[in-house]
Amino acid sequence: MNASDESLMTSPNAAQRPPPAEPVPEAADGSSLEGRMLGRLLARLGNPELEFLLWTGERIAPAGTDPLCRVRIPSRAVLLSILSDPQVRFPDAYSDGRIEIEGDLVRLLETVYRASARAPAPMGFSRLLAHLRRPHVNTLAGSRANIHHHYDIGNPFYQLWLGQTMAYTCAYYPTADTTLDAAQTAKMDHVCRKMRLRAGERVVEAGCGWGTLALHMARHYGVKVRAFNISREQVAYARERAEREGLAGQVEYVQDDYRNISGRYDAFVSVGMLEHVGVENYEELGAVVARSLGDNGRGLIHSIGRNYPAPLQPWIEKRIFPGAHPPSLGQMMRIFEPWDLSILDVENLRLHYAQTLRHWLELFEAASAEVERMFDAKFVRMWRMYLAGSIAGFTTGTLQLFQVVFATRANNDVPMTRAHLYTR
Amino acid sequence: MNASDESLMTSPNAAQRPPPAEPVPEAADGSSLEGRMLGRLLARLGNPELEFLLWTGERIAPAGTDPLCRVRIPSRAVLLSILSDPQVRFPDAYSDGRIEIEGDLVRLLETVYRASARAPAPMGFSRLLAHLRRPHVNTLAGSRANIHHHYDIGNPFYQLWLGQTMAYTCAYYPTADTTLDAAQTAKMDHVCRKMRLRAGERVVEAGCGWGTLALHMARHYGVKVRAFNISREQVAYARERAEREGLAGQVEYVQDDYRNISGRYDAFVSVGMLEHVGVENYEELGAVVARSLGDNGRGLIHSIGRNYPAPLQPWIEKRIFPGAHPPSLGQMMRIFEPWDLSILDVENLRLHYAQTLRHWLELFEAASAEVERMFDAKFVRMWRMYLAGSIAGFTTGTLQLFQVVFATRANNDVPMTRAHLYTR
Numbered sequence: 001m002n003a004s005d006e007s008l009m010t011s012p013n014a015a016q017r018p019p020p021a022e023p024v025p026e027a028a029d030g031s032s033l034e035g036r037m038l039g040r041l042l043a044r045l046g047n048p049e050l051e052f053l054l055w056t057g058e059r060i061a062p063a064g065t066d067p068l069c070r071v072r073i074p075s076r077a078v079l080l081s082i083l084s085d086p087q088v089r090f091p092d093a094y095s096d097g098r099i100e101i102e103g104d105l106v107r108l109l110e111t112v113y114r115a116s117a118r119a120p121a122p123m124g125f126s127r128l129l130a131h132l133r134r135p136h137v138n139t140l141a142g143s144r145a146n147i148h149h150h151y152d153i154g155n156p157f158y159q160l161w162l163g164q165t166m167a168y169t170c171a172y173y174p175t176a177d178t179t180l181d182a183a184q185t186a187k188m189d190h191v192c193r194k195m196r197l198r199a200g201e202r203v204v205e206a207g208c209g210w211g212t213l214a215l216h217m218a219r220h221y222g223v224k225v226r227a228f229n230i231s232r233e234q235v236a237y238a239r240e241r242a243e244r245e246g247l248a249g250q251v252e253y254v255q256d257d258y259r260n261i262s263g264r265y266d267a268f269v270s271v272g273m274l275e276h277v278g279v280e281n282y283e284e285l286g287a288v289v290a291r292s293l294g295d296n297g298r299g300l301i302h303s304i305g306r307n308y309p310a311p312l313q314p315w316i317e318k319r320i321f322p323g324a325h326p327p328s329l330g331q332m333m334r335i336f337e338p339w340d341l342s343i344l345d346v347e348n349l350r351l352h353y354a355q356t357l358r359h360w361l362e363l364f365e366a367a368s369a370e371v372e373r374m375f376d377a378k379f380v381r382m383w384r385m386y387l388a389g390s391i392a393g394f395t396t397g398t399l400q401l402f403q404v405v406f407a408t409r410a411n412n413d414v415p416m417t418r419a420h421l422y423t424r
Numbered sequence: 425m426n427a428s429d430e431s432l433m434t435s436p437n438a439a440q441r442p443p444p445a446e447p448v449p450e451a452a453d454g455s456s457l458e459g460r461m462l463g464r465l466l467a468r469l470g471n472p473e474l475e476f477l478l479w480t481g482e483r484i485a486p487a488g489t490d491p492l493c494r495v496r497i498p499s500r501a502v503l504l505s506i507l508s509d510p511q512v513r514f515p516d517a518y519s520d521g522r523i524e525i526e527g528d529l530v531r532l533l534e535t536v537y538r539a540s541a542r543a544p545a546p547m548g549f550s551r552l553l554a555h556l557r558r559p560h561v562n563t564l565a566g567s568r569a570n571i572h573h574h575y576d577i578g579n580p581f582y583q584l585w586l587g588q589t590m591a592y593t594c595a596y597y598p599t600a601d602t603t604l605d606a607a608q609t610a611k612m613d614h615v616c617r618k619m620r621l622r623a624g625e626r627v628v629e630a631g632c633g634w635g636t637l638a639l640h641m642a643r644h645y646g647v648k649v650r651a652f653n654i655s656r657e658q659v660a661y662a663r664e665r666a667e668r669e670g671l672a673g674q675v676e677y678v679q680d681d682y683r684n685i686s687g688r689y690d691a692f693v694s695v696g697m698l699e700h701v702g703v704e705n706y707e708e709l710g711a712v713v714a715r716s717l718g719d720n721g722r723g724l725i726h727s728i729g730r731n732y733p734a735p736l737q738p739w740i741e742k743r744i745f746p747g748a749h750p751p752s753l754g755q756m757m758r759i760f761e762p763w764d765l766s767i768l769d770v771e772n773l774r775l776h777y778a779q780t781l782r783h784w785l786e787l788f789e790a791a792s793a794e795v796e797r798m799f800d801a802k803f804v805r806m807w808r809m810y811l812a813g814s815i816a817g818f819t820t821g822t823l824q825l826f827q828v829v830f831a832t833r834a835n836n837d838v839p840m841t842r843a844h845l846y847t848r
Contacts, residue, residue, distance in 0.1 A: 117764065117833060174841060307833060308761040329767050330757030337732040340541065342821055343753050346770035351840055397766055397833035409541060409731060409821035416775055417598060422846040 034079055035060050041086065046115030050108055054079070068111055069103030091315040091389075095382040105384070106361075109392035117396065136323035138278040140257055144230050146323035147276060151231040155210070157374055161363035166210040166237075169272035169302065170353040170401045180359040183352075188216040191271060193421050194345065194405045195300050197221040201266040204228070204292055206258040206285075207273025211238025211251070217269075218250040225251045226265075228258055258288060265292050268299035274332070275304050275324045282327075282334040290339035290408075298344070298407035298414070304353070305329060305400040313389070320386045329402060336406055344414060345405035353401045354394035361387045458503055459484050465510065470539030474532055478503070492535055493527030515739040515813075519806040529808065530785075533816035541820065560747035562702040564681050568654050570747035571700060575655040579634070581798055585787035590634040590661075593696035593726065594777040594825045604783035607776075612640040615695060617845050618769065618829045619724050621645040625690040628652070628716055630682035630709075631697025635662025635675070641693075642674040649675045650689075652682050682712060689716050692723030698756070699728050699748045706751075706758040714763035714832075722768070722831035722838070728777070729753060729824040737813070744810045753826060760830055768838060769829040777825045778818035785811045 038052050038060040047062035051070045054060070061067045073079050078098050082089045093099045101108060136146050162168055163180040171183035172190045191213065197203065199222030208214050208227035211234070217223050229235050235255040242248045258273065259281075268289050277285055289299060304326040311317070312324050329346065336343060364371070364387060372380050393399035407414055462476050462484040471486035475494045478484070485491045497503050502522050506513045517523045525532060560570050586592055587604040595607035596614045615637065621627065623646030632638050632651035635658070641647050653659050659679040666672045682697065683705075692713050701709055713723060728750040735741070736748050753770065760767060788795070788811060796804050817823035831838055 114834070172841075174843070176840070307764045307766050328757065328761055330754050330761055333752065333754030333757070337752055337754055340731045340821075342731050342772060342774075342824060343770060343826075344772045346767060347842065348766060348768045350766075351836065351838070395836065397764075397835075400766060402767075410538070411821075412775065412819065414775070416600070417596075417846075418771065418842065419598070419846045422841075422843045 032056070032058055034058070034076065037083055038079075041083065045112055046118045048111040048115035050103075050111060067103075069101060069105075069108035071108075072100040072102065074098065074100075087313065088315045088318060091319070091382075091385050094385055095319075095378050097377065097381065105388040106391050106395075109389050110396055113392050113396035113398050117398070136317070138276065138281060138323050140259065142323060143257060143276065146321075147231050149322050150320065152233040154374070155233055155237050157371065158210075160367040160370060161360050163359070163363065165212050167212045168209055170304075170349055171356040171359075172349065173352055173355055180356065180363075183356065183359075184212075185216070187352075188213050189220070190421065191269065191300055191302065191403070192217055192221050194403070195267045195269065195298055196415065196420075197223050197267060199223065202226075202264075203267045203269060204261055204263070204265040206261065206268070206270040206288075207276070208234070208238065208253065209272065210234050211241055211253060213269070213271055214238070214251045214253070215242060215245060215247055218247050219245075223250075223267075226254060226261075226263065227251060228254045228256055228261055230255065230257055259284060261288050261292060263292065264294055266294070266297060268292050268297070270300075271302040273303075274301055274335075275321070275326050278323065278325055279309075279327060279331050279334065282331070283338050286335040286337075286339045286341065289335065289406075290341065293408050295408060295410045296413050298405070298411060300403060300405050301332070301335070302401070302403045303327065303332070305332065305348075305402040307397065307400060316386065316389070319382060326399060329400075329404075332402065332404060336404075340409045341406045342409055342411070343404060343406050345403075345418065347403045349401040349403060350394045350397065350399060353399070354391050357387055357391045357394065361391065456480070456482055458482070458500065461507055462503075465507065469536055470542045472535040472539035474527075474535060491527075493525060493529075493532035495532075496524040496526065498522065498524075511737065512739045512742060515743070515806075515809050518809055519743075519802050521801065521805065529812040530815050530819075533813050534820055537816050537820035537822050541822070560741070562700065562705060562747050564683065566747060567681060567700065570745075571655050573746050574744065575633075576657040578798065579657055579661050581795065582634075584791040584794060585784050587783070587787065589636050591636045592633055594728075594773055595780040595783075596773065597776050597779055604780065604787075607780065607783075608636070609640070611776075612637050613644070614845065615693065615724055615726065615827070616641055616645050618827070619691045619693065619722055620839065620844075621647050621691060623647065626650075626688070627691045627693060628685055628687070628689040630685065630692070630694040630712075631700070632658070632662065632677065633696065634658050635665055635677060637693070637695055638662070638675045638677070639666060639669060639671055642671050643669075647674075647691075650678060650685075650687065651675060652678045652680055652685055654679065654681055683708060685712050685716060687716065688718055690718070690721060692716050692721070694724075695726040697727075698725055698759075699745070699750055702747065702749055703733075703751060703755050703758065706755070707762050710759040710761075710763045710765065713759065713830075714765065717832050719832060719834045720837050722829070722835060724827060724829050725756070725759065726825070726827045727751065727756070729756065729826040731821065731824060740810065740813070743806060750823060753828075756826065756828060760828075764833045765830045766833055766835070767828060767830050769827075769842065771827045773825040773827060774818045774821065774823060777823070778815050781811055781815045781818065785815065 034054060035058050042062050049065045049068045051059055051061035051067035053070055053072045055074050078093055082093055094101065136142060138146065158166065163184060165181055165184040167184040171180060172187035173183045174186055178186065197217060201223045203217055203223045203225045205214050205225060205227040208229045211227060214225040214227040218225050232255060235253050238253045242251045306326050306328045309328045309331055312326060317324060364383065368380050458478060459482050466486050473489045473492045475483055475485035475491035477494050477496045479498050502517055506517055518525065560566060562570065582590065587608060589605055589608040591608040595604060596611035597607045598610055602610065621641060625647045627641055627647045627649045629638050629649060629651040632653045635651060638649040638651040642649050656679060659677050662677045666675045730750050730752045733752045733755055736750060741748060788807065792804050
């Protein structure tokens with residue numbers, strides 16, 4: 001219905017620089033071949049408020065706009081590369097330092113996203129390309145490889161910018177001035193209260209990250225947790241932390257796939273794993289949920305989502321999150337409907353994820369010299385692009401964040417209202 | 425995945441009588457032909473805790489159960505009629521007074537629903553029958569006929585048992601002791617606050633019943649409302665009421681189909697109409713919503729729903745609500761996803777609908793002599809069955825009640841949290 005995911009710069013982009021004060025060469029009106037090609041590109045994007053500045057000095061911008069940002073393209077070779085597959089090659093060119101972006105990166109991406117939501121339906125070629133791109137499949141072995149790619153690049157790197165909680169998912173901001181760490185803690189409480197956890201209950205967690213939620217549930221709600229994760233770095237970190245904090249008797253971290261969850265539990269929780277499951281596996285995930293829960297079972301699944309089914313931006317899928325797919329709410333229902341699970345509550349927290357990402361990006365920029373020492377300059381630009389693009393995704397509604405609370409059909413032990421979530 | 429909608433008595437059943445004290449004939453073990461047929465029926469239903477008492481004195485009940493209720497079948501002709509198409513013929517036989525039910529009607533239906541949720545997959549024949557039953561289609565003319573069938577049988581009848589508000593949809597009970605009228609008012613406020621209505625805004629309502637919500641929005645939130653309904657009796661009542669209450673300048677009732685809604689509005693609301701729309705029309709309903717809303721548009725759709733796609737119980741569809749279909753949440757997404765509308769909030773109020781229906785049934789029973797004078801004894805039994813069956817549907821999770829809040833993609837003027845719904 002709209003072309004946002006077909007847009008060229010789709011997700012992340014540019015450098016954190018102020019608009020330039022330097023004199024720019026005299027403007028051209030897109031009359032060269034390159035200019036006409038970029039003009040068509042801008043039209044396909046819905047004419048966002050940005051300007052291309054070519055190596056010839058030519059400037060191309062949508063007519064009548066006052067550009068928010070400028071993209072400097074240094075050579076015909078770079079331009080042709082970008083035009084051949086803009087969704088992937090544009091962010092690659094930025095990561096490699098072959099193009100420069102002047103102006104605020106997040107604003108640039110927001111203008112592209114907003115414009116592309118108004119743009120005409122995507123062209124056949126882009127649609128074809130999207131179909132040809134098969135995302136990395138999530139078989140048991142495929143999932144291990146996909147998760148290893150992102151989550152096993154080193155805990156010290158993530159410690160630089162995720163804050164104290166090491167929670168790598170959308171936080172919850174009860175007020176506008178809540179700090180990142182407080183918002184991550186508030187998110188965990190929001191999740192636990194939505195599930196109405198009670199002391200002595202058994203909880204299974206699918207995809208536990210660095211183990212923070214599992215420890216929080218055990219410590220503050222008195223439950224016993226089995227937490228599954230296939231990232232060996234994360235599991236090692238989580239086990240060490242549980243030992244250190246004296247909670248190893250209450251929390252068991254299992255380095256295994258969610259498909260291998262066994263046993264019966266009072267609640268099932270998964271925060272930020274569904275993005276890595278793949279729609280083709282949702283019914284099987286639902287089978288795991290259904291067999292894990294007794295008659296009064298309930299649970300919560302928290303995931304990035306979309307307004308309608310669409311593949312993940314291909315650069316993100318290729319470079320950052322192989323195999324990832326944020327589902328529409330309709331797609332998420334494939335988890336629940338085959339198993340007669342009742343949806344009790346859905347909350348969309350997309351603006352909370354934008355705020356979380358702003359906090360992460362701020363910490364990331366503050367640590368960028370350290371990140372560059374750990375990896376290299378290209379890595380820094382790539383991750384900057386990914387974080388900034390994600391902010392723009394959530395602020396423009398290209399991405400959503402769904403928290404879905406569910407229960408088994410037979411469960412009438414559910415609260416009549418949600419007032420208990422908002423009173424202490 | 426389960427057979428609830430294939431069950432024999434599926435929705436409503438029996439008379440409001442206490443368990444009998446009279447002596448019953450000696451028990452048989454289902455060894456007659458009739459007994460064996462009924463035994464198979466009970467097995468297909470998942471062995472609910474009920475007993476059949478035949479004209480021969482034979483009693484058939486699932487082995488090892490202590491039946492909660494008894495169904496008296498007076499002749500072989502009635503039995504064969506029921507067995508030929510139990511989902512329709514059983515409630516018909518009750519409505520016609522050909523069978524009697526001893527024990528609490530709601531409990532009887534609940535035991536059938538609960539048992540059938542555990543029963544094996546429905547048999548081929550029942551499945552075939554369900555497919556052969558084409559519900560009444562919702563073309564423009566079909567919808568008029570369908571709505572006329574239910575809503576135009578006389579406002580004085582509905583006034584007997586809907587309470588002061590004449591709201592014929594699920595109420596909202598902030599506390600267990602809230603009265604029906606207070607709960608209907610609380611529902612309207614819950615809906616208005618979820619949409620964050622502001623004075624001076626324009627609201628369009630699709631399917632406005634007797635006009636109560638439109639008047640409430642105008643009076644208490646200062647908005648201008650255009651409210652659509654194809655029931656002439658309801659529109660006449662609503663217009664008269666708006667005049668009498670001095671709100672005719674703020675509320676316009678339009679006797680027309682939702683498909684003919686025109687104009688631009690700040691909010692779109694529909695409470696209890698979607699059940700009559702038909703899944704095949706959801707994308708068109710979404711088109712109406714999308715073209716009605718500007719960039720900061722939002723709205724709410726409130727509807728009976730299901731855990732998974734399934735046809736309405738066929739007796740209810742045939743006798744009570746022609747053309748009706750309660751959708752799964754996945755089906756509801758066909759309204760929103762094609763138009764890039766964002767789901768902000770879903771709340772399941774099924775236990776509130778059970779409570780609303782208990783209040784309605786109580787008022788209905790108190791007025792049953794009056795209803796019988798207006799119509800006849802068969803009408804009273806038919807409606808008792810429908811109301812009791814609906815209670816059982818909501819208490820057992822066979823039916824759900826979804827309130828879905830949505831907004832246009834571009835709308836960032838949405839509250840960060842839902843706390844505002846729970847603080848006055």
